[in-house]
Amino acid sequence: xxxxxxxxxxxxxxxxxxxxxxxxxxxxxxxxxxxxxxxxxxxxxxxxxxxxxxxxxxxxxxxxxxxxxxxxxxxxxxxxxxxxxxxxxxxxxxxxxxxxxxxxxxxxxxxxxxxxxxxxxxxxxxxxxxxxxxxxxxxxxxxxxxxxxxxxxxxxxxxxxxxxxxxxxxxxxxxxxxxxxxxxxxxxxxxxxxxxxxxxxxxxxxxxxxxxxxxxxxxxxxxxxxxxxxxxxxxxxxxxx
Numbered sequence: 001x002x003x004x005x006x007x008x009x010x011x012x013x014x015x016x017x018x019x020x021x022x023x024x025x026x027x028x029x030x031x032x033x034x035x036x037x038x039x040x041x042x043x044x045x046x047x048x049x050x051x052x053x054x055x056x057x058x059x060x061x062x063x064x065x066x067x068x069x070x071x072x073x074x075x076x077x078x079x080x081x082x083x084x085x086x087x088x089x090x091x092x093x094x095x096x097x098x099x100x101x102x103x104x105x106x107x108x109x110x111x112x113x114x115x116x117x118x119x120x121x122x123x124x125x126x127x128x129x130x131x132x133x134x135x136x137x138x139x140x141x142x143x144x145x146x147x148x149x150x151x152x153x154x155x156x157x158x159x160x161x162x163x164x165x166x167x168x169x170x171x172x173x174x175x176x177x178x179x180x181x182x183x184x185x186x187x188x189x190x191x192x193x194x195x196x197x198x199x200x201x202x203x204x205x206x207x208x209x210x211x212x213x214x215x216x217x218x219x220x221x222x223x224x225x226x227x228x229x230x231x232x233x234x235x236x237x238x239x240x241x
Contacts, residue, residue, distance in 0.1 A: 026094060028229055029139045030075050030224060031128040035148030037119045044214040045113060049216035050145070053105045053240030055193055056220050062098050064229040069218040072096035076131045076137070077108060082118030083155030086127035092135045120155035121148060121200060122162075125172065129165045138150070147175035147221075151195045159199040171203030173228060175220055177211045197237060207236050216240055 002198075032052060036045065051160050055061055065137065077090040079130040089111045095101050128144045152158050160170050174196040179189075189195075195209045201208050207227070220240035227234055 007027045024094070024137060025070050026072050026074045026137055026139045027065075027070050028073040028231075029092075029132060029135055029137055029142045030073060030228065031131050031144045032075065033124045033144055033146040034077070034079050035081070035119065035124075035146075036085075036113065037077045037148070037150065038115050039119070039150050040115070040116040040193050041240070042115075042215075045115065046064060046148075047048055047214040048217055049108065049113060050186060051214075051221045053109050054218050055221040055225050056095070056108075057101045057105050058225075061222060061225045061229065064102055064107065065095060065101075066097075074137050075104065075137060076128075076135070077126070077148070077215045078128060078131070080127065081116035081126035081197065082104070083120040083123040084118075085114075085120075086093070086123060086129070087114075087118040092131070092137065094137075096239040105165055112189055118154035119148065119152060119220070121146065121152070121158040121172065122156035122160065124148075125158060125165060125200075126156065127160040127219060129161070129168070132170065141171070142169065143171045143230065145173050145175065145224065145228060147177065147217075149179050149192070151192060151199075157199070160180045162200060162202045166202045169203075170227045171206050172201050173206055173224065174208035175211060175217075175224055176200075176208060177217060178212060181214060201236075205231070205233070207234060207238070209240055211240060 076092045080086050093104050117184040135194050174238045207222045207226045211217045223240045
């Protein structure tokens, strides 16, 4: 009887916590969807992960978070490659202070990272869009921030999924990485930025920050996060500040 009472009490506590979380408004729900396809080598993958870790704890980003109406945002970090590989690395986390940002960054630095074949931007967007359905949070803005160094060669077309998300009120921003080198014997994609602009980003105020290479990735992420979090106006395409 005592065991049953304890179980009922635990379930009640869990239900109350879930309800409280669902009632908690945030200024922004943000899914970070990060490319880990095999076109990105180990050094570039480390620079990419490090870029997000440093950006999320940057003073400008923290100031942007704390300047909102509710002074908090929620972040979900995913990684993607082909249509078969969509992974939640860190699920929804409310960031409302420098210490919360540091904890998120520390968990991200410790999380394992895998590399997989193919590039499925459309599947990555679809997976990211599904995360909003289970966030348990409310916000006026929902944004997907997708970064990568290639265009779709697997799974659904990015523009089809993008349009569905935009119709649901979700904004898609992009961070294409322009690599001026061969990729598995293929010439560099010198129009990846145009592909992202036409087929990936969408929704009111959507934009992209173009990184010339992974050495500039961290700066691009920081610039992008500040603008996304503060909901600032700006050009549809720009370079990292």
